[in-house]
Amino acid sequence: MSLKTLDNSLELLKYFTEKNTAWGVRELAKEMNMSHSIVYRILSTFEKHGFLIQNPDTKKYELGLKFWEYGQLVQEKFRLLDLIHPIMERISEETGESIFLTRLDGMEGVCADIAESSQMIKYAVSVGTRTPLYAGASNKTIMAYLPKEKQEAIIQEGLNPMTDKTIVDADKLVSELAEIREKGWCFSVGEYSESVFALTVPLFNWKKEIIASLAMAGPEYRVNDMDVPEMLKILQRECSEIQNYFDRYRITHI
Structure with missing residues (x-):
């Protein structure tokens, strides 16, 4: 498929709206000022793959079940975040510290959600903040479960210190990643931000691939x-509930 064909196909879908839910080939071609044969091929292709259906009575095309399926995935994803946040709030209230959900995005970690501590002095970052996967517990926990080739690619990009405690020795980092994976959790102090501790556990999609981490963080x-053992027990207990949501809704990524 050429980029022009793809562009035309996506443009065509925009004409299926709440006001205009069904289109015939000729009327859509006229509306789009496009060749009748091109519109027919696009509609037929979408129909073949379940994105459109042709009404047997009117012969007009309507949105198909594939869009409903994708819509359900998006809806459940946002509902999932709504379900996760109260759990994070519960952990924060029980421990007095801020709770962070960090998601994997390429070779970085991205802060996806925060339940802030109610204490005057607390660790805070903004949702959307991007951080390197080699620095700090929330990121290293994700990196520990990545395939070896991805770990090596991250290391090859360069290990730049965030603080004087950031691990920038490749061999030492690889050794620690193996230890994190064996234990199933990570604790760090001052590796990404000075005088800040973080205790983190991993979160996996329904295919058992790493997609995120849940961290508790605060002043050292x-x-x-x-x-640490008591805090870890709380974090693991609540994390299991979040993991159940991921498995139940067959979440692939956050």
Whole structure:
């Protein structure tokens, strides 16, 4: 398919609106100022793949079930985020720290949602913030579950320090990633932001591929080694509920 054909095909779909839900070949060709034969080929192709159906009585084309299926996927995705946020709020209230949902996007982590701590002093970033996958617990947890070739590609891009505690030695990073994957969680202090701790667990899509991480983060002075096991228990308990949503709705990405 040429780019011109693709462009025409996508443009054609825009004519199916709430006001005009069905089109005949000739009337649509006239509306679009396009060749009747081209419009017919496009409509037939969409019909073949289930995106359009032809009404047997009127012979006009209408939107097909494929669009309904995709619409359901989008709807469930946004509903899913609505379901996740109360869980994050619950963790924040129980622990007193901010909770972050970080999603995988290429070779970066992107902050997808935040449940902020109610405490005066707290760690805060903005939704949409992009961060390198090698720096900090929320990112390293995602990187740990990526295929080896993707890990190597990230390392080849360069390991630039965010702080003086960022791991920039490739061998040391690979070793730590293997440890994270074996444990199933990660704890770091000051690797991405000075004097900030983060405790993180992974989230997988229904195909068991890594797509995100859930992190608890706050000022370093508010946590010690004795706190970590209890905080981890809370995070893992609530994370299992989120994972159930991912599996139930067959989520592939956030």
